[in-house]
Amino acid sequence: MLKVTDLTIKFGGLIAVDSVNFEINKGDIFGLIGPNGAGKTTSFNMISGTFKPTSGTIELNGQRIDGKPMYQINKLGIARTYQNINLFKSMTVLENLLVGQHSRLSSGLPSAVLRLGKQRHEEEAARKKALEILKFVSLDGKEEVQSNALPYGEQRILEIGRALASDPSLLLLDEPAAGMNPTEKNQLADLIIKIRAKGITVLLVEHDMRFVMGITDRICVLNYGKRIALGTPEEVQKNEEVITAYLGGGD
Amino acid sequence: MNNKIRDVLKSKKSIAIAAVALLVIVPFMMEHNIILRQSKYFYLLLSFICIYTIVTSGLDILFGYTGQVSFGHAGFFCIGAYASVLMSHPEWGFGKWFGITLPPILTIFLAALIAALFGILLSIPANKLVFHFLALLTIAFNYLVLLAVSNFAELTNGYIGITRVPEINIFGFSFSTISSKYKYYYLVLFFTILFLIVKQHIVNSRIGRGFISIRDNLMAANGCGVNIRYYKTMSFAISAFYVGFAGALYAHMIGFISPDTFVQNTSVIFITMLLFGGSGNLLGPILGATIITTIQESLQPLADYRMLIYGIVILIIILFQPKGIVGLGKNISESMKRRGGEGNA
Numbered sequence: 001m002l003k004v005t006d007l008t009i010k011f012g013g014l015i016a017v018d019s020v021n022f023e024i025n026k027g028d029i030f031g032l033i034g035p036n037g038a039g040k041t042t043s044f045n046m047i048s049g050t051f052k053p054t055s056g057t058i059e060l061n062g063q064r065i066d067g068k069p070m071y072q073i074n075k076l077g078i079a080r081t082y083q084n085i086n087l088f089k090s091m092t093v094l095e096n097l098l099v100g101q102h103s104r105l106s107s108g109l110p111s112a113v114l115r116l117g118k119q120r121h122e123e124e125a126a127r128k129k130a131l132e133i134l135k136f137v138s139l140d141g142k143e144e145v146q147s148n149a150l151p152y153g154e155q156r157i158l159e160i161g162r163a164l165a166s167d168p169s170l171l172l173l174d175e176p177a178a179g180m181n182p183t184e185k186n187q188l189a190d191l192i193i194k195i196r197a198k199g200i201t202v203l204l205v206e207h208d209m210r211f212v213m214g215i216t217d218r219i220c221v222l223n224y225g226k227r228i229a230l231g232t233p234e235e236v237q238k239n240e241e242v243i244t245a246y247l248g249g250g251d
Numbered sequence: 252m253n254n255k256i257r258d259v260l261k262s263k264k265s266i267a268i269a270a271v272a273l274l275v276i277v278p279f280m281m282e283h284n285i286i287l288r289q290s291k292y293f294y295l296l297l298s299f300i301c302i303y304t305i306v307t308s309g310l311d312i313l314f315g316y317t318g319q320v321s322f323g324h325a326g327f328f329c330i331g332a333y334a335s336v337l338m339s340h341p342e343w344g345f346g347k348w349f350g351i352t353l354p355p356i357l358t359i360f361l362a363a364l365i366a367a368l369f370g371i372l373l374s375i376p377a378n379k380l381v382f383h384f385l386a387l388l389t390i391a392f393n394y395l396v397l398l399a400v401s402n403f404a405e406l407t408n409g410y411i412g413i414t415r416v417p418e419i420n421i422f423g424f425s426f427s428t429i430s431s432k433y434k435y436y437y438l439v440l441f442f443t444i445l446f447l448i449v450k451q452h453i454v455n456s457r458i459g460r461g462f463i464s465i466r467d468n469l470m471a472a473n474g475c476g477v478n479i480r481y482y483k484t485m486s487f488a489i490s491a492f493y494v495g496f497a498g499a500l501y502a503h504m505i506g507f508i509s510p511d512t513f514v515q516n517t518s519v520i521f522i523t524m525l526l527f528g529g530s531g532n533l534l535g536p537i538l539g540a541t542i543i544t545t546i547q548e549s550l551q552p553l554a555d556y557r558m559l560i561y562g563i564v565i566l567i568i569i570l571f572q573p574k575g576i577v578g579l580g581k582n583i584s585e586s587m588k589r590r591g592g593e594g595n596a
Contacts, residue, residue: 048474074476086471088464090531098457099464103476105457109485112456113449119456166476 001026001201002047002170007056007066009042016042018225019056024170024218029192029202031212031233034222035245040205041083041174043222047203048080048172049073060170075103079163080172083205085155087147093158094143097130100165130165137161137191153184160191170201177208189215213237221245274440282433294432298504300544301436301443302497307524307536308450309493314522315530316454317486318466319377323389324521326396327366327491329513331498333400333407335362336508339417344406355419359499366495367488369396374487378480393515401510412509419503428504435504442500446493451533453489462486494521516558520547523561526568529575538576 002024009017017039024030032040045051047058049070058066065073079100088096105126111119134140137157142150147158156176163171173192177185185208192215196202206212212219213233221229221236223245229236236242278294306328313319337344338358346352353361373392380388400407407413419426419438426435453459461482464472473479502508520543528539550557572579 050470069478070473071476071478074474080474082471082474086468086474088467088471090467091460091463095460095463099460099472099475099477102457102461102464107457109453109458109489112453112458115452115456123456162475 001061002203003059004047005057005059007043007046007058008054009046009051010054016225017046020222020227022220022227022230024201024203026201027196027199028217029196029204029215031216031219032203032205032222033209033212033219038222039225040222044172044174044203044205048078074166077167077169078172079166079168081156081159081163081174081176083174083178085159087155087159087162089148091147092143093134093139093145093147093150094127094130096147096158096162097133097165098126100162101126101129103166133161133164136164136194153180156180157188157191164195168200170203171195173202173204175206176204177206177211185211271444275437278433278436291431294436296544296548298432298436298439299548300541301439302500302504303524303540303544304443304537305446305497305500306494306521307528307540308447309490309497310521310525311530311536312450312453312462312493313486313490314525315532315535316459316466317462317483319483319486320382320386321389321490322386322515322518322522323391323393324490324494325513325515325517326393327370327494328498328501328517329396329400329510330366330369331362331495332502332508332513334365334495335359335499336413336416336502337406338362340413341417342415343408343413352417355417355503356421359419359496359503362499363492363496366498367492370487370491371484374484377487378483390515393518397510397513410510412507414507416502416506416508428506432504439500439504442496446496447533458485519558519561523565526565527575529577532577535575535577542576
């Protein structure tokens with residue numbers, strides 16, 4: 001469903017991502033891993049529209065999305081979370097999930113000013129959907145809590161919930177397990193599997209190897225901006241280059 | 252039963268209705284010498300408070316909800332005032348060139364639309380700027396508007412200003428302001444309530460959530476599908492519409508406009524009102540406009556030191572009470588609740 005071809009980005013003289021190719025199949029949990037500075041998050045940011053690639057293409061179901069602004073990419077069905085939590089701090093949990101649905105709602109200024117019946121129904125449906133999502137991510141009962149008053153782990157989960165609110169076909173998770181304790185990590189893994197069961201494809205950037213190996217179907221390994229391996233977790237784990245990259249050169 | 256009464260008293264809607272009723276009845280009783288004996292000056296003060304409430308609420312949509320600062324809103328106030336006057340005045344603008352004039356009740360809306368158009372224009376460069384750069388741009392905008400109205404004397408009578416601004420008429424009913432602002436006050440009050448309701452509708456909608464998401468987290472807003480540029484432009488336009496409309500109401504009330512009224516100091520006063528009352532809510536702009544207008548009018552003898560006083564007020568608020576009077580009220584009620592809770596335990 002997502003096809004990345006010869007993806008390259010240069011920052012000045014530095015080639016952060018160099019001709020990377022991979023393809024994600026529908027319904028997969030796909031891992032993007034590599035040592036620090038390998039270009040994982042940069043690739044991720046190009047897919048979500050934060051950066052524009054210098055060259056190469058990104059296709060979502062055959063449609064080119066590279067270089068499109070983030071808000072359009074969200075509308076096309078890609079939602080993301082962030083490495084550092086980026087919630088709307090002054091809003092409640094529920095309101096965060098309502099903003100998450102922005103692309104799927106249509107009420108404009110006139111219907112808001114006049115508070116037309118159509119707009120009220122849409123708002124009512126949006127609230128209902130937000131509550132369903134809260135239940136799905138097991139944060140039900142917290143809808144009126146201000147989002148930055150949630151514990152860290154729950155803030156991360158809420159970000160995933162907010163991303164789900166836009167009905168994505170592809171969910172991008174940028175280090176979702178960062179800073180979580182083992183219990184929270186297990187719950188997160190369960191949640192990601194539950195998300196996949198809904199038919200949503202997941203792309204995961206993650207440092208925690210056990211976490212990645214445990215839940216992904218396929219993995220792409222980057223090092224210094226280049227792809228050094230692609231395959232199932234078992235295949236990747238046996239790959240010489242990957243072992244060298246992670247454990248240091250055997251000189 | 253007791254609880255029911257308490258619920259009614261506590262509900263925000265009933266407080267709002269009571270306040271509006273008071274604002275309608277008290278002046279009526281004064282006009283008819285039932286209480287307080289009439290005071291013409293009082294209606295003027297109330298009308299000013301209403302007009303500045305519209306201004307501050309409009310500024311709040313931009314600053315409080317969308318997080319974009321403006322030190323140039325007197326520019327929109329000016330555009331609203333001049334646009335309405337030039338379209339309705341028999342001796343200037345339309346009247347002078349084409350020999351036709353439009354009724355003021357129509358031109359106040361057109362003037363607000365024109366101000367909104369300027370808001371859209373200003374947003375084109377403003378969308379790319381943040382914080383101090385945005386502040387500088389909006390200050391420049393204010394001066395630009397002033398220079399324009401001062402220098403196109405052919406059109407605007409320059410620094411001298413325009414007198415004998417026509418009064419607002421609705422189906423033959425005249426809102427005359429010459430002997431008393433009594434009638435005009437009710438007109439202004441009506442529009443103020445309307446604009447406040449519309450503001451609540453906007454900020455509690457998908458559009459309003461778009462604004463707040465921009466204020467809270469630009470990156471996340473973008474990722475959630477909010478078209479940042481489009482929403483910032485919309486916020487500028489709505490804000491300018493509010494302030495332009497208030498400017499037009501001002502012009503037809505005072506009956507005289509000149510560039511002096513719309514200097515950049517006026518923009519600073521608008522910001523002071525908003526910060527003082529508290530931004531990002533319904534009540535803050537109302538309180539800010541009310542208190543600062545009252546202080547301003549009662550400090551007439553100290554007019555020379557006015558800006559100094561505002562400077563000090565802004566400084567104190569930013570340092571000690573960034574959420575204004577509303578924030579202060581919240582803090583007090585919360586700490587009282589906490590104390591009450593401890594007492595029970």
